[in-house]
Amino acid sequence: MPTETNVKYDNIEQVAVIGTGVIGASWAAYFLARGLRVSAWDPAPGAHERLRDAVDAHWPTLIRIGLTAGATRERLVFHDTLDAALEGADFVQESGPEREDLKQDLFRKMDDALPPSVVIASSSSGLLMSRVQSVCAHPERVVLGHPFNPPHLIPLVEVIGGEQSSQAAIDTAMQFYRAIGKRAIHVRKEVKGHIANRLQAALWREAIHLVDTGVASVADIDDAIAYGPGLRWAALGPFLNLHLSGGAGGIAHLLEHLGPPIETWWGDLGEPVLTDDLKARITAGVEAELAGRGNARLEAQRDAVILGILASKP
Amino acid sequence: MPTETNVKYDNIEQVAVIGTGVIGASWAAYFLARGLRVSAWDPAPGAHERLRDAVDAHWPTLIRIGLTAGATRERLVFHDTLDAALEGADFVQESGPEREDLKQDLFRKMDDALPPSVVIASSSSGLLMSRVQSVCAHPERVVLGHPFNPPHLIPLVEVIGGEQSSQAAIDTAMQFYRAIGKRAIHVRKEVKGHIANRLQAALWREAIHLVDTGVASVADIDDAIAYGPGLRWAALGPFLNLHLSGGAGGIAHLLEHLGPPIETWWGDLGEPVLTDDLKARITAGVEAELAGRGNARLEAQRDAVILGILASKP
Numbered sequence: 063m064p065t066e067t068n069v070k071y072d073n074i075e076q077v078a079v080i081g082t083g084v085i086g087a088s089w090a091a092y093f094l095a096r097g098l099r100v101s102a103w104d105p106a107p108g109a110h111e112r113l114r115d116a117v118d119a120h121w122p123t124l125i126r127i128g129l130t131a132g133a134t135r136e137r138l139v140f141h142d143t144l145d146a147a148l149e150g151a152d153f154v155q156e157s158g159p160e161r162e163d164l165k166q167d168l169f170r171k172m173d174d175a176l177p178p179s180v181v182i183a184s185s186s187s188g189l190l191m192s193r194v195q196s197v198c199a200h201p202e203r204v205v206l207g208h209p210f211n212p213p214h215l216i217p218l219v220e221v222i223g224g225e226q227s228s229q230a231a232i233d234t235a236m237q238f239y240r241a242i243g244k245r246a247i248h249v250r251k252e253v254k255g256h257i258a259n260r261l262q263a264a265l266w267r268e269a270i271h272l273v274d275t276g277v278a279s280v281a282d283i284d285d286a287i288a289y290g291p292g293l294r295w296a297a298l299g300p301f302l303n304l305h306l307s308g309g310a311g312g313i314a315h316l317l318e319h320l321g322p323p324i325e326t327w328w329g330d331l332g333e334p335v336l337t338d339d340l341k342a343r344i345t346a347g348v349e350a351e352l353a354g355r356g357n358a359r360l361e362a363q364r365d366a367v368i369l370g371i372l373a374s375k376p
Numbered sequence: 377m378p379t380e381t382n383v384k385y386d387n388i389e390q391v392a393v394i395g396t397g398v399i400g401a402s403w404a405a406y407f408l409a410r411g412l413r414v415s416a417w418d419p420a421p422g423a424h425e426r427l428r429d430a431v432d433a434h435w436p437t438l439i440r441i442g443l444t445a446g447a448t449r450e451r452l453v454f455h456d457t458l459d460a461a462l463e464g465a466d467f468v469q470e471s472g473p474e475r476e477d478l479k480q481d482l483f484r485k486m487d488d489a490l491p492p493s494v495v496i497a498s499s500s501s502g503l504l505m506s507r508v509q510s511v512c513a514h515p516e517r518v519v520l521g522h523p524f525n526p527p528h529l530i531p532l533v534e535v536i537g538g539e540q541s542s543q544a545a546i547d548t549a550m551q552f553y554r555a556i557g558k559r560a561i562h563v564r565k566e567v568k569g570h571i572a573n574r575l576q577a578a579l580w581r582e583a584i585h586l587v588d589t590g591v592a593s594v595a596d597i598d599d600a601i602a603y604g605p606g607l608r609w610a611a612l613g614p615f616l617n618l619h620l621s622g623g624a625g626g627i628a629h630l631l632e633h634l635g636p637p638i639e640t641w642w643g644d645l646g647e648p649v650l651t652d653d654l655k656a657r658i659t660a661g662v663e664a665e666l667a668g669r670g671n672a673r674l675e676a677q678r679d680a681v682i683l684g685i686l687a688s689k690p
Contacts, residue, residue, distance in 0.1 A: 084536055084623075144422050188637055210604045211621065218604035242404040245603035247596040255641040257592050258604040262614075264582035268575050271615050278571050282561040283424040284613020290524045290532035290558035290572040292613070295606030297681035298674070299598020300576075300583050306675055307525065309398075313662040317655045323502055325650055327569040327577040341631045348619050348627045360612070361620055363690050367611035374681050 074145050075099060076237055078151035080144065080172065085185050085213060086118035086157035090138060092188075092214040093155075096122075096242040097130035099137040103147035110140040120214045126369055127215075144168075148175045153238060155207060157185040161198055166197045173198035181231045181238075183207030183221075187259060190223030190252050201226035204214055205235050215368060217245035220256045271332025273347060274340055280347025296371050378637075388552055389413060392465035394458065394486065396423050399470035399499050399527060401430035404452060406528040409435075410556040411444035413451040417461035424454040434528045439527075440683055458482075462489045469521065471499040479503055480511045487512035497521030497535075501573060504566050505538030515540035519549050520563075522570055529682060531559035534570045585646025586660060588654055589667045594661025610685050615623060 075098060079090045082104040090100050090113060102113060117135055141147040148154065154176070158168050165186065172182055178200040184191065185208060195201035206222040213219075219239045224231045232248065239246035249256050255263060269283050278286070294303050302312065308316030334340065352360075389412060393404045396418040404414045404427060416427060431449055455461040455476060462468065468490070472482050479500065486496055492514040497504065509515035518537040527533075533553045537546045546562065553560035563570050569577060583597050592600070608617050615627065622630030648654065666674075 083545075085682065092676065119482040144618070147660060162546055196436070207555075216604060216607060240400060245530075245599050247592065247599050249592055249596075251589070251591045253589075253591055254644045255637075256602045257586060257597060259416035260586065260641055260645065261579055261582050261597070261601060262605050263638055264578045264645055265575055266614055266618070266638065267642050267645070272567075272571060272574070275565070275567075277565045277567055278561065280615045283571060283575070284615050285559050285561050286532060286534070286571045287575060287609050288611065288615040291576050292606065292609030292611075293530060293682045294409075294678065295601050295683055296610030296685060297602065297606075298676040299601040299606070300580055300667065301594045301598050301658065301662050302602075304580070305666070306671060307599065310657075311669070312671070314659045317650065317658065321650045321655065323569075324577055324580065327574055328581050328647070330568045331574065331578055331581070333642070336631065336635045341628070341635065344615065345626075345628045348615050351616065352619070357620060357624070357626070360616065364608065364617075364620065367685060367688050368607045370684055371607055371610060371681060374684040376677050 072234070072237055072241060074152040075153050076101060076153075078103070078147050078154045079184075080104075080154060080156045080168070081148060081158035082113040082116075082140075083157060083184075084116075085209065085211065087113050088120060088167070088211070088213040088215075089155050089157060089185070091117045091124060091208065093242070094135055094138055095127070095129050095133050095214070097122035097133040097137075098242075100139070100150070101151055102138065102140045103142075103144050113140060114138075120212075123189070123365065123369065124214060127372070137275075144171060148172060151176070151180060154180060154182040155185065156182060160186060160188050162189055162193055165194050169194050169204065170197045173200055173204075178203060181205060181234045183235050185209055185213075188254075191222060191227060192252060193224075195224045195226050202228035203231045205231050206256075207239065207246075209234050209244075210258055215365060217243070217372070218258060219244045219246045220244050220249050220258065222249040222252060222256060224240070224252065237345050253349045267334065268331050270336070270344065271334045273332045273344060275332065280344060281351035284351060297375075316370035384493050388466040390465050390467075391398065392417070392461050392468045394418075394461060394470045394482070395472035395499075396427040396430075396454075396525050397471060398430075399523065399525065400469070401427050402527040402529075403469050403471060403499070403523065405431045405434035405438060407451055407556070408442050408452055409438035409441070409447050409528070411447040412556075413452075414453070415461045415463070415465055416452065416454045417456075427454060428452075434526075436484060437679065437683065438528060441686070458485060459489050459655060462486060465490070465494060467505060467506060467548075468494060468496040468632075469499065470496060474500060474502050476503055476507055479508050481510050483518065484511045487514055487518075492517060495519060495545045495552075497525055497549050500566075501570070505541065506534060507538075509538045509540050516542035517545045520570075521553065522547050523558075524572055529679060531557070532572060533558045533560045533687070534563050535560050536563040536566060536570060538566065548568075581648065584650070584654070584658065585648045587658060588648045589646065590680050593664075594658060595665035598665060611689075675683075 077093045107335045195204035208220040210216040210218040305313040393416045452522040496663045505520045509518035524532040526529040619627040
């Protein structure tokens with residue numbers, strides 16, 4: 063967890079937040095809470111007002127996490143042009159639309175406008191940096207800095223270089239994110255979904271298979287995770303939990319002992335197809351589980367639990 | 377979370393805990409904390425002493441969760457014979473060895489000794505109740521009541537009937553577990569690994585694949601979960617989290633919008649084989665991650681986080 067500090071994050075004092083939708087606005091709020099100046103730009107009508115509202119909405123949570131000394135929302139400046147927002151930026155966090163042609167066009171412009179020493183990180187969840195950076199004169203400073211939603215609350219950031227990214231740019235991004243209290247991990251190869259979304263997708267697939275085959279209801283599967291393994295995964299990742307399950311013999315003993323049954327389960331996992339019928343059944347299951355609970359209340363409950371976990375982690 | 381109460385759990389006052397290894401001892405401690413009498417049996421040499429020590433070790437955690445009025449460790453009686461432990465029991469929680477022939481032999485004896493009205497629940501993680509109950513004169517009262525380790529801390533219990541289990545026995549088990557503060561879910565079909573272990577296995581498979589293919593280190597994958605999706609899964613299950621990610625349109629919007637990329641990720645998930653080399657690499661990765669941290673400290677940290685989560689859940 064970030065603590066009070068006046069560190070200037072290795073000379074990064076101003077971050078340009080390019081694209082201020084849900085992800086970009088959450089990033090902007092987080093950077094402000096860490097005492098940074100934020101220069102923002104988004105071409106959508108009404109973007110400025112929505113960004114201000116989003117930062118205001120996130121601020122109480124950020125106060126609970128703890129503001130860096132001197133942090134203030136006054137350090138947010140929304141600009142009318144991309145070039146103006148990039149002026150003076152020491153680091154760029156891009157969160158624009160997820161379309162390769164649009165992203166390439168945006169990166170070409172940013173690459174033209176910025177000194178080559180400024181790292182440009184993209185929040186993209188689905189595009190390859192190798193493709194995006196290929197249109198830049200300085201592709202080496204382009205990296206992926208993929209947050210986990212909502213970025214102002216969840217510490218994980220996945221850093222991935224494209225084929226032309228320099229180690230220096232990856233190092234700068236890793237150090238910057240870590241300095242501002244993020245849990246940055248380096249994904250060593252460009253794979254679809256990076257790491258966290260692949261792990262989620264694997265779990266979703268089996269969860270959806272169990273609904274598809276009538277083994278359990280949507281609500282029961284949610285309970286199975288949120289009152290079962292989810293509790294342990296909030297504390298420790300899957301490998302350390304397996305290690306503890308191995309007792310004195312640890313992970314080596316566990317893999318010897320439980321490896322064969324685990325491989326039997328693997329062989330039995332499902333491969334559902336998201337048909338319209340299955341999607342409708344999942345939706346009906348979620349609606350039954352909600353029993354009228356609204357999203358705002360559910361989200362507030364979830365975020366309160368997450369804040370508690372973050373405060374309790376060593 | 378259980379609260380102070382004098383309810384007699386629908387006339388269940390004494391639980392026979394048959395098999396008092398790690399799982400059985402944790403169950404015994406939990407039942408005692410809920411104010412129940414526990415009659416225990418295990419044929420292993422030294423079992424009595426180990427059970428007493430385990431209950432003592434779990435008791436501080438159970439005090440933090442909250443004891444039922446009048447709960448005391450004095451209500452634990454260890455017996456020298458199976459029949460003596462079953463005498464007067466209103467419910468049986470069996471946690472013996474995971475071998476079908478041994479389990480059938482044990483269930484035949486318990487079935488002979490107990491009035492037909494007493495439900496016998498097995499903690500088995502791997503055996504089918506249809507096979508186990510097939511040797512009983514009263515197979516209808518045999519069900520699976522599968523806890524998630526450690527049972528005195530993790531609320532999840534998976535209840536599953538075999539082919540001959542009665543709805544009444546399933547209902548009794550569900551109601552009993554819920555009355556004592558467990559989150560019991562009904563698994564409607566006998567499938568390998570029930571629900572939670574299948575979901576875990578799905579995530580483990582992709583985690584191990586990412587190590588196998590050099591995409592990320594063991595430590596980075598652990599961080600990706602424990603500082604990413606694990607935080608959300610501790611609060612809400614996977615479907616409710618997807619619902620919230622869908623914004624105002626909820627799960628229906630999300631499945632329309634994110635369904636195609638999710639299916640693309642599914643097509644790219646790995647199918648690793650647990651070779652000796654891969655097991656050795658996982659073990660080395662865990663050891664590097666531990667950096668000398670001992671299991672006791674790690675487990676205490678984990679359980680402190682879990683206790684905090686349970687206290688913060690609505």
